[in-house]
Amino acid sequence: MSRGAVIAGVGHSEFGRLPGLTPWQLETTAARAAVADAGLEPGDVDGLLTDPGPAQGILDGITPHFLRLGAQLGLDPDYAGSEILGGAGSVGIVGRAVLAVEAGLCSACLCVYGDSPLSQPAAFGYGRGDDAVFGFFGAVGMHALAARRHAHNYGTRPEQLGEVVLAARAHAALTPHALKRELLSMDDYLASKPVAEPLRALDCCMVSDGAAAVLVLSAERAARLERSTVRVLSQAQAHSLQTMGNGTHFDQLPAARSAPRLFERAGLEPSDVDLALLYDCFSIVLLMQLEDYGFCARGEAGSFVENGGIAPGGRLPVNTSGGLLAECYGGGMMHVIEAVRQLRGEAGERQVADASVALVSGHGLGMNTHTGLLLGADR
Amino acid sequence: MEEKAATKTAHPAPADDQLTASFWEACQHGSLMMTHCRDCGHYFLPPGPCCPRCWSSYIDQHAASGRGQVVTYTVYRHGYHPAIPPPYVVAVIELDEGPRMVSNVTGLDSDAVRTGMRVQLVFEQAGDRKIPRFEPTSGGTTGTSEASTGKKT
Numbered sequence: 300m301s302r303g304a305v306i307a308g309v310g311h312s313e314f315g316r317l318p319g320l321t322p323w324q325l326e327t328t329a330a331r332a333a334v335a336d337a338g339l340e341p342g343d344v345d346g347l348l349t350d351p352g353p354a355q356g357i358l359d360g361i362t363p364h365f366l367r368l369g370a371q372l373g374l375d376p377d378y379a380g381s382e383i384l385g386g387a388g389s390v391g392i393v394g395r396a397v398l399a400v401e402a403g404l405c406s407a408c409l410c411v412y413g414d415s416p417l418s419q420p421a422a423f424g425y426g427r428g429d430d431a432v433f434g435f436f437g438a439v440g441m442h443a444l445a446a447r448r449h450a451h452n453y454g455t456r457p458e459q460l461g462e463v464v465l466a467a468r469a470h471a472a473l474t475p476h477a478l479k480r481e482l483l484s485m486d487d488y489l490a491s492k493p494v495a496e497p498l499r500a501l502d503c504c505m506v507s508d509g510a511a512a513v514l515v516l517s518a519e520r521a522a523r524l525e526r527s528t529v530r531v532l533s534q535a536q537a538h539s540l541q542t543m544g545n546g547t548h549f550d551q552l553p554a555a556r557s558a559p560r561l562f563e564r565a566g567l568e569p570s571d572v573d574l575a576l577l578y579d580c581f582s583i584v585l586l587m588q589l590e591d592y593g594f595c596a597r598g599e600a601g602s603f604v605e606n607g608g609i610a611p612g613g614r615l616p617v618n619t620s621g622g623l624l625a626e627c628y629g630g631g632m633m634h635v636i637e638a639v640r641q642l643r644g645e646a647g648e649r650q651v652a653d654a655s656v657a658l659v660s661g662h663g664l665g666m667n668t669h670t671g672l673l674l675g676a677d678r
Numbered sequence: 679m680e681e682k683a684a685t686k687t688a689h690p691a692p693a694d695d696q697l698t699a700s701f702w703e704a705c706q707h708g709s710l711m712m713t714h715c716r717d718c719g720h721y722f723l724p725p726g727p728c729c730p731r732c733w734s735s736y737i738d739q740h741a742a743s744g745r746g747q748v749v750t751y752t753v754y755r756h757g758y759h760p761a762i763p764p765p766y767v768v769a770v771i772e773l774d775e776g777p778r779m780v781s782n783v784t785g786l787d788s789d790a791v792r793t794g795m796r797v798q799l800v801f802e803q804a805g806d807r808k809i810p811r812f813e814p815t816s817g818g819t820t821g822t823s824e825a826s827t828g829k830k831t
């Protein structure tokens with residue numbers, strides 16, 4: 300169990316289509332907010348990790364993202380880097396910050412996600428390697444292959460994918476900053492146009508410009524703060540780098556391997572989790588994770604989400620701020636931030652009663668990467 | 679997609695990649711070549727410098743039988759490239775020798791494709807390039823076996 304590091308501050312920019320703002324403006328805004336939220340000053344930060352998001356990566360062919368951002372923030376930190384894990388990156392850098400702080404390499408590590416994919420749309424709709432030859436474009440195609448497999452293996456119906464999208468909207472309706480707050484009916488969902496079957500347009504998350512940041516602090520320094528903090532109970536990763544060479548790649552996520560370790564390291568069971576913030580670039584990924592994390596048996600995620608199972612007041616509230624499907628595209632860092640807000644009891648109308656344990660996951664690239672964190676309230 | 683404007687409407691070319699150049703060259707001659715490990719017998723795709731199962735670099739190339747089955751598939755209803763109009767089928771094909779690859783299923787209505795369907799290799803011309811695709815095995819019967827999970831040959 301991790302004892303030496305806590306999450307002490309969170310902050311984010313606005314999200315949406317923001318052509319007038321550079322990623323740097325968004326990221327520095329988020330950084331300032333996270334450090335202020337912890338009650339600290341810029342000079343207190345001695346670590347910087349970044350998740351540059353889908354459109355930035357390596358800038359101008361040579362400059363890594365953390366170098367450019369660190370210069371703008373005036374940092375000469377004791378620890379720094381950028382992580383390229385796709386949508387698993389934000390949870391990944393928070394986990395890496397915890398390791399660095401626990402090891403004593405730094406004591407206040409700022410973790411920043413930021414990107415402007417709407418203002419730099421070339422990064423989307425890609426075909427990786429030779430995939431373009433076959434018209435295998437976009438992350439949607441890869442996830443459609445998994446969704447078809449789930450339907451084939453377990454009889455998962457379109458309406459069950461639809462439940463995931465409806466629940467996201469129901470959570471977003473209670474979240475003032477969410478971008479898609481209108482409730483959806485199942486008829487609305489079923490009328491959504493197919494993109495790569497069985498996935499429809501509404502199964503795909505939105506794309507947004509914006510930035511989000513989290514400050515990981517040593518427990519020693521956190522003890523001197525006024526602010527209540529959130530404990531990092533455990534972390535785990537697993538990856539499926541072979542893609543086609545891994546015979547289970549389309550049947551389960553790497554989370555099936557990391558989830559048991561995540562719970563074991565925290566001394567917890569899935570039934571101890573009060574809410575889950577699951578990476579939801581596509582509805583099918585959320586369904587698969589319910590099985591991979593053991594919230595239900597394999598093949599039963601479809602029935603788990605029926606009748607509002609993951610909606611507000613459901614048996615397991617999932618993505619209580621609306622997630623990538625309805626809150627914004629926050630790279631996964633907004634999932635971390637929502638978990639922190641819930642565990643600090645600051646989630647307003649959408650607050651999960653007595654929330655003390657939250658699961659946060661990240662998932663990325665061609666279903667190749669997975670990262671997870673268990674977070675606990677400080678009480 | 680960082681293509682120049684003049685090539686925007688041409689069929690997408692394979693990535694310029696030293697590892698896969700030999701695979702695409704063989705396709706031009708009508709062969710689907712798998713890499714074979716002479717130490718452990720494993721067949722794999724795409725080509726690589728060593729066997730991904732035992733890390734031996736004692737490898738050679740074998741032509742695939744071209745027979746296989748559909749592990750999973752999707753019908754694209756949204757177009758992403760002017761040279762590849764929807765609807766079209768992208769599928770994961772498991773060759774009978776073991777390796778899996780992404781390809782297209784052609785020669786039938788998109789809605790008739792099924793998981794587990796038996797298929798065979800065909801080369802189709804797109805611009806100046808031959809592309810390995812798959813069509814239902816003559817007789818058109820759907821395989822009864824589940825596409826395997828975790829099978830290694």
Ligand SMILES: [Zn+2]
Nearest residue numbers: 715718729732
């Ligand atoms: Zn071998």
